[in-house]
Amino acid sequence: MNSTSTIYSFLDLLGTFVFALSGAVAARQKQLDMFGIFSIAFSVACGGGIIRDLCIGAIPPAGLTDWRYLVMVLLASVITMGFYRVVNVFNQPVLIFDALGLSVFAVTGARKAIFFGHNYEVAVLLGMVTAVGGGVIRDILLNRIPVIMTKEIYASAAMVGAIIVVGGEYLRYPKEIVAIVAIVSCFGLRFLSLHFHWDLPSFGDQEKGKTK
Amino acid sequence: MNSTSTIYSFLDLLGTFVFALSGAVAARQKQLDMFGIFSIAFSVACGGGIIRDLCIGAIPPAGLTDWRYLVMVLLASVITMGFYRVVNVFNQPVLIFDALGLSVFAVTGARKAIFFGHNYEVAVLLGMVTAVGGGVIRDILLNRIPVIMTKEIYASAAMVGAIIVVGGEYLRYPKEIVAIVAIVSCFGLRFLSLHFHWDLPSFGDQEKGKTK
Amino acid sequence: MNSTSTIYSFLDLLGTFVFALSGAVAARQKQLDMFGIFSIAFSVACGGGIIRDLCIGAIPPAGLTDWRYLVMVLLASVITMGFYRVVNVFNQPVLIFDALGLSVFAVTGARKAIFFGHNYEVAVLLGMVTAVGGGVIRDILLNRIPVIMTKEIYASAAMVGAIIVVGGEYLRYPKEIVAIVAIVSCFGLRFLSLHFHWDLPSFGDQEKGKTK
Numbered sequence: 080m081n082s083t084s085t086i087y088s089f090l091d092l093l094g095t096f097v098f099a100l101s102g103a104v105a106a107r108q109k110q111l112d113m114f115g116i117f118s119i120a121f122s123v124a125c126g127g128g129i130i131r132d133l134c135i136g137a138i139p140p141a142g143l144t145d146w147r148y149l150v151m152v153l154l155a156s157v158i159t160m161g162f163y164r165v166v167n168v169f170n171q172p173v174l175i176f177d178a179l180g181l182s183v184f185a186v187t188g189a190r191k192a193i194f195f196g197h198n199y200e201v202a203v204l205l206g207m208v209t210a211v212g213g214g215v216i217r218d219i220l221l222n223r224i225p226v227i228m229t230k231e232i233y234a235s236a237a238m239v240g241a242i243i244v245v246g247g248e249y250l251r252y253p254k255e256i257v258a259i260v261a262i263v264s265c266f267g268l269r270f271l272s273l274h275f276h277w278d279l280p281s282f283g284d285q286e287k288g289k290t291k
Numbered sequence: 292m293n294s295t296s297t298i299y300s301f302l303d304l305l306g307t308f309v310f311a312l313s314g315a316v317a318a319r320q321k322q323l324d325m326f327g328i329f330s331i332a333f334s335v336a337c338g339g340g341i342i343r344d345l346c347i348g349a350i351p352p353a354g355l356t357d358w359r360y361l362v363m364v365l366l367a368s369v370i371t372m373g374f375y376r377v378v379n380v381f382n383q384p385v386l387i388f389d390a391l392g393l394s395v396f397a398v399t400g401a402r403k404a405i406f407f408g409h410n411y412e413v414a415v416l417l418g419m420v421t422a423v424g425g426g427v428i429r430d431i432l433l434n435r436i437p438v439i440m441t442k443e444i445y446a447s448a449a450m451v452g453a454i455i456v457v458g459g460e461y462l463r464y465p466k467e468i469v470a471i472v473a474i475v476s477c478f479g480l481r482f483l484s485l486h487f488h489w490d491l492p493s494f495g496d497q498e499k500g501k502t503k
Numbered sequence: 504m505n506s507t508s509t510i511y512s513f514l515d516l517l518g519t520f521v522f523a524l525s526g527a528v529a530a531r532q533k534q535l536d537m538f539g540i541f542s543i544a545f546s547v548a549c550g551g552g553i554i555r556d557l558c559i560g561a562i563p564p565a566g567l568t569d570w571r572y573l574v575m576v577l578l579a580s581v582i583t584m585g586f587y588r589v590v591n592v593f594n595q596p597v598l599i600f601d602a603l604g605l606s607v608f609a610v611t612g613a614r615k616a617i618f619f620g621h622n623y624e625v626a627v628l629l630g631m632v633t634a635v636g637g638g639v640i641r642d643i644l645l646n647r648i649p650v651i652m653t654k655e656i657y658a659s660a661a662m663v664g665a666i667i668v669v670g671g672e673y674l675r676y677p678k679e680i681v682a683i684v685a686i687v688s689c690f691g692l693r694f695l696s697l698h699f700h701w702d703l704p705s706f707g708d709q710e711k712g713k714t715k
Contacts, residue, residue, distance in 0.1 A: 106652070107706050109648065110653070110705050110706075111648075111652045111653055111705060112652065112653060112702065112703035112704065112705040113659075113703045113704055113705070114651070114652065114657075114658050114659050114703055115649075115651075115652030115653060115705075116706070118652055118658070119652070129558070133345055133557055133558070134341070134345070134350070134351050134352060134355060135350065135351055136350040136351070138558070138559065138560040139558050139559055139560070139621050139625050140558060143558060143621075143624065143625045143628050143629065144621070144622055144624060144625055145624075146624055149624060159706075160706050163706070192351075197351050197355075197356070198356055200355065200356060200357075200358055200361060201351050201355045201356055204355050205355065215432070219431055219432070219643055220639070220643070220648065220649060220652070221648060222434065222646065222647060222648045223434060224321065224323075224432065224433060224434045225327075225432060227326070227327075228318070228323045228324065228326065228327030228330055228331070228432070229322070229323055229324060229327060233326075234326050234330070235326050278324065279324035279325045279326055280324065280325055281322050281323060281324040281325070281327070282319050282322075282328070282371075282372050282375070345557055346553070346557070346562070346563050346564060346567060347562065347563055348562040348563070404563075409563050409567075409568070410568055412567065412568060412569075412570055412573060413563050413567045413568055416567050417567065427644070431643055431644070434646065435646060436533065436535075436644065436645060436646045437539075437644060439538070439539075440530070440535045440536065440538065440539030440542055440543070440644070441534070441535055441536060441539060445538075446538050446542070447537075447538050490536065491536035491537045491538055492536065492537055493534050493535060493536040493537070493539075
């Protein structure tokens with residue numbers, strides 16, 4: 080049990096770090112200053128969790144009280160500012176770590192909502208918010224339509240992870256096994272969609288042709 | 292009393308559905324994918340109420356716990372994705388339903404704030420937020436200046452509705468009658484402004500001419 | 504003590520007024536209507552404090568309950584709509600009042616977080632959020648990248664103010680003296696950065712040159 084929660088903490092911090100890295104890189108590409116890079120990194124890494132905590136009544140939000148998250152964000156910001164070539168080299172790994180962060184956040188988000196006594200709908204919705212909320216805030220701050228709404232299986236993978244957590248809770252399966260299945264499913268779905276360029280259907284194109 | 296609350300629930304769900312529809316249509320026009328359409332529909336329909344609930348301490352927000360809202364949002368999304376021609380035909384009715392949603396949300400928002408024991412200022416401000424917050428979130432996500440800030444009498448109609456609720460509360464008039472008067476006033480104001488193209492004054496033009 | 508808190512209230516309202524003024528002017532320049540000008544003014548003046556209050560559990564947020572803030576916002580909106588030339592004349596003073604608002608909000612934000620029993624990390628982060636959150640919301644609503652992330656020492660000045668408050672708390676120095684030192688430091692840093700055009704380093708330029 081103790082070693083499980085250690086693994087969780089590790090994955091959680093890894094997810095935070097990678098999300099922060101993705102934010103810092105995007106901010107740097109938009110030529111923001113030091114503070115801008117740090118803020119965007121912080122928003123991506125902690126934004127989703129802060130919204131979740133406000134909605135379930137976990138005051139103050141963990142993203143504001145736990146210094147380890149702050150350290151991850153600072154680390155990611157410094158690396159992006161000082162060692163940008165390193166980040167570029169790691170492009171492919173970043174996508175994979177990001178998929179891991181997505182999976183872990185979806186699962187921990189849904190579990191935290193259940194732990195606070197809320198119903199399954201709240202758990203699924205806030206699992207998704209935890210996983211993708213930070214990325215949405217990043218895109219709002221960088222003044223573009225959130226990328227997760229326009230392409231790729233991303234939030235839907237998070238939804239699958241959160242639904243597995245809720246399903247396992249309903250069937251009273253062992254929490255740890257359910258969590259592993261959920262993480263693996265979400266990660267696998269996201270990984271496969273990246274590899275095979277799966278997209279969700281969109282409907283705007285037809286409309287251009289006047290919806291024959 | 293029971294039938295009144297049934298009518299309320301019906302209007303509330305109708306408002307949710309129409310707001311979701313307006314969000315889904317806007318998302319489709321921006322060529323977002325399935326998840327994007329659903330997210331924007333959800334944000335428009337439930338976003339204002341979620342902000343209100345966070346501010347008055349109604350945790351977790353009703354928009355996340357009540358499955359009926361989710362069903363309305365799913366329904367609106369599916370219709371927009373699968374039966375877009377139907378939505379186009381209903382363009383005029385949508386504007387009218389939207390005005391009804393606005394009125395109902397302004398009144399229920401103000402009443403909920405009062406019910407939670409907050410003062411009249413909170414009730415008016417959060418009545419407005421409930422009514423227009425979702426539309427503002429939609430426009431932020433779609434990367435444009437919120438349309439309610441640039442033209443038409445929209446938020447101001449919501450304000451009138453919320454103020455009538457607060458005034459009735461202060462004068463201890465019967466809640467149900469006050470609510471009906473408030474809904475009719477807000478709806479009428481919005482409807483007339485649509486019909487006669489009333490706008491609130493703006494001041495930018497003078498400035499272009501260098502503030503003669 | 505009583506006179507100190509009077510001075511605080513005065514500075515707090517002055518900060519609110521000037522922040523509202525900056526929002527109203529920006530909204531007018533984007534040709535928003537009356538309601539748009541008021542909303543942006545309100546968001547800049549009260550937005551940061553509302554986010555802070557949600558995060559520390561101060562429900563409902565002070566920005567929604569205290570009528571004096573509303574009066575400041577209304578006043579700033581009316582002046583911007585009716586007496587725009589006056590605002591233009593005061594351009595330089597507005598920058599200085601804005602720096603004062605920044606300093607006061609950073610200090611009161613950090614103090615309120617400590618007063619609600621939260622830790623030092625929360626106090627520093629929410630001191631900054633109180634000071635700059637409104638401006639970020641303004642820029643999101645006006646559909647541009649938040650200006651504080653791209654240039655000038657602004658949020659970093661707020662951070663210095665909040666850190667001084669936290670340091671004074673840790674060392675148990677007298678609160679009032681610490682607050683004055685923090686306000687003066689933050690204001691001085693912001694003022695000097697305006698005067699000498701200090702910027703935080705940004706890293707996008709190098710990248711254009713392919714990160715030699």
